[in-house]
Amino acid sequence: MTVVEGGGRKIEQDLLSGDIDVALSMLPTREDRFEYESVGDYPIYAVLPKDDKWLGESKLELTELKDIPFYLYTSEFTITQIIERLCQEKGFVPRVGIKSSQWDFLAAMVKSGLGVSFIPEPICRNLNPKDYCFRELSDELRWRLALMWSRERYLSKASQAFVDLVKSRT
Structure with a gap:
């Protein structure tokens, strides 16, 4: 088995x-040519610098963030396309400060006190709440993960065994 990392669209x-047989990716997919097995569903948080301005229990309106830089995943990530579409629906274009494929870099930029990123809850567990x-x-905003494979391609016995293993544990 070879592990390949990349954004959902890639x-x-x-x-x-056919470059890969099976993938773990974020739903929704744009294609109806995939079979998939859901494996997780988590909130995506707006991650902000520790500041009294951002403390609170209520949910945040996306428009409250329109004047600060957005630190986003690269465009090949589904989450970025969802954020950009939501901003457009709310009547603004996000001020993108930087794009990266690395969540820890995005978090470090937020920690510097200058902007916001959007990070799934399981990854946020790796960040210091202080x-x-x-x-x-x-x-x-949800991070819906699924194990996916093409309906149009042969699935090797090893790949099928992996899919079956995942299905048996979800």
Whole structure:
């Protein structure tokens, strides 16, 4: 088994081209050519610098963030496309400070006190809550993970065994 990392859109392309057999990716997918098994569903938090301004229990409106830089995953990540679409629906274009494929780099940029990132809850567990505010958005943002494979391609016995193993544990 070879492990390949990348954003959801790139992973989908690799599945369709046959470069990879099975992938763990974020739903929703744009393609109906995939079979998938859901494996997790988690909130995505707005991760902000630790500051009284951002403390609170209520859900945050995305428009409250429109004047600060957004630190986003690269465009190949589904989460970035969802954030950009939500901003557009709310009537603004996010001020993108930086894009990276590395969540820890995005978190470090937030810790510097200059902007916001959007990070799934399981990854937020790796961040020190003394350094960050974690806020849910009023627009429910979820990290829905699924094991995916192409309906149009042969699935090797090893890949099928892996899919079966995952299915037996979900």
